[in-house]
Amino acid sequence: MTLALQHLTVVDLTQVMAGPFCCQLLGDLGADVIKVEPVGRGDATREATGHRLPHGESAAFLAVNRNKRGIALDLGDPAGRAAFHRLARDADVVVESFRPGVASRLGVDYPTLRELNPRLVYASISGFGQTGPYAARPGYDLIAQAMSGIMSVTGDPAGDPGKCGIPVADLSAGILSAVGILSACLSRTITGRGQAVDTSLYDAALAMSVWETAELWATGKAPGRLGSAHRVNAPYQAFPTRDGHLTIGANNARLWERLCAVLDRADLRDDPRFAANIDRVRNREELAAELAAALSEKDTDEWVELLLDAGVPAGPIRDYRQACEDPHTLAREMVVEMDHPTEGPVRSLGIPVKLSETAGTIRRVPPGLGEHTDEILRSVGYTDADIGAMRAKGSVS
Template identity: 60%
Template sequence: MSGALEGVRVLELTQIMAGPFCGQVLADMGADVIKVEPRDGGDQTRRSMGEPAFRAVNRNKRSIALDLKDAADQATLHRLVKTADVLLENYRPGVAAKLQADYETLCALNPRLIYASISGFGQTGPYAQRPGFDLIAQGMSGVMSVTGEPGGNPIKAGVPVSDLSAGLFCAIGILSALHARQRTGEGQRIDTSLWEGAMALTVWETAELWSTGNVPQPLGSAHRISAPYQALRTRDGHVTVGGNSNKLYARLCEAIGRPELIDDPRFLENPDRMANRPALVAELEAALAARDTAEWVDLLLAAGVPAGPLHNVQQVVDDPHTHAREMVVEMEHPEAGTVYGLGIPVKLSATPGSVRRPAPLLGQHSDEILAELDG
């Protein structure tokens, strides 16, 4: 079956994480993503983080090596632009213009072109020229201020949420612009950033600020408006528990052998449980210390309480559900041999995504792509 984006050509002039992740999302869904890499070393990730990091966000793409400071290679890019539906770039604002790869130049060559930019802080505003890094964006977006344990040192999210969310939001923007082009026949510009991608995820935290006037603080694994809804310590690890309604809380208390906690005046209603959360956690963990995590998961699920183990990454990739959902895939790389990657997290029944090829070698498809232009 063909992918949903078959027939869509994307030129990807991006490096490191956010842009390549966006391009990979589109490539997984069937787009022909041509990664335009500098002749001297290619995507910075190849040099600074190594090929495994590069392979993680660049599968299903073809690579052409061009020096966009060279007039002949600029001309090649312009020829490619005339065949493209989308151009994706993550230069600092202003750099693309110096390379003759800016929106104004390229949309004059192809008015149907959708030109998508991912930067640290967007194309406008007082921070537009600041360098964009996931850590910096997490810190300035508010994400780091609510991550970690109460009273602890600042902690960034364990995964690069600024990079990945910017890539996802950009992909949504590209798909929206493709749909709009079906009506108007014209392309448009898309502008998003690491900072906006991270800030857009603070929906609970900004709601708390605007509704209460209180500045949100870190809560560890706990929830902002419900309790108990967090990771709780067991005899050999942690179990995550969703007891965030009176019914579920009562089931939880019964399941762990502490039914008296149901009518404890400290924990009668959710506001009481929120106000007395440290005492509640202490009571629950005292009971949970009697068994291992796996036992509690089985008991709680049987009692109708949402629960799960706290997995490390190895446990996740080994989990049978991971394989049932095809979330680990194998690819044959021309140099590294068999390599593994994450599967496609959204399943389409009629036009599913697919993993068709591993991340390319630098310039691996230059001759092939140029031959198509001369076709």
């Protein structure tokens, strides 16, 4: 099968989360992704103290580095840097996640590589972007969530600010960088020239804050924490049941009336406090208390079935074990299995973008450190003798 991006060669200089996730998305859709890691230590997630599989592989590294070939280069060594320049000369895309200024010191920045390859699309993912007063600051998902405002609206209204449970700044920066890369590649088909793509965790976190900034600019007041509730619709949140929790999205008059019918609470439908959506939003806390009392009479699954049968959007709150075992998850191929050379069968999340004619595939497990060094160097003109000399010097591994 033809793959959508099989004509693209991507050189991945990134580490940890945002950049590797971006490049994995491109690899899933067919790009030949060459992951460049430091000699000896590799990507920081290889040595992370997080969860490891039975034979020692880092679960974090495996999560965002499939569909890549791996090479280990010492970019601080002239021979290693020259090898990287050869890769960049023949590549379509380079993606890096250094703090601004580091790529220039290493000689792998966009102005340098553009001279070698004017068609190159060069994507940078950093904490705060390549410009602005915070550009030189170290950037982490936690810091981006804090400074962008996300933490100020996350958590219980009576509690402390909370971090979103997933690394939303990291992952959204990776997705937006992939969008920017593909946009630049499309532009290149017309202009014949590459360009730089600048994405940051901070910008990405702000870009996700569409409802919150809309409220700020409409009211002049900074929005606060609402727990699981919605800013402009009610009821649209999580509620406790007799044995757990569910979510209900009755965000218009028709669905509100259906919800009241399922709960057998015509009194709520006729209550002037809850007459229109604006009233329900204004009296959100009183409404939630009334609904929680009604929902405490049955178990989650029973309520979900009744609500869905009535056409009211609803769903149970599940943990990740339950979500990954759900028949719909499996039907959508969102949990897949890879055959790892040391760990055997390992599970991975599937490809979230389904293309009807050029569907993505999982063709490679995440590479070992320097697994494809010889193969990749030969492809850009190095002989076995050249490679042996570079390895002996520590320029590659």
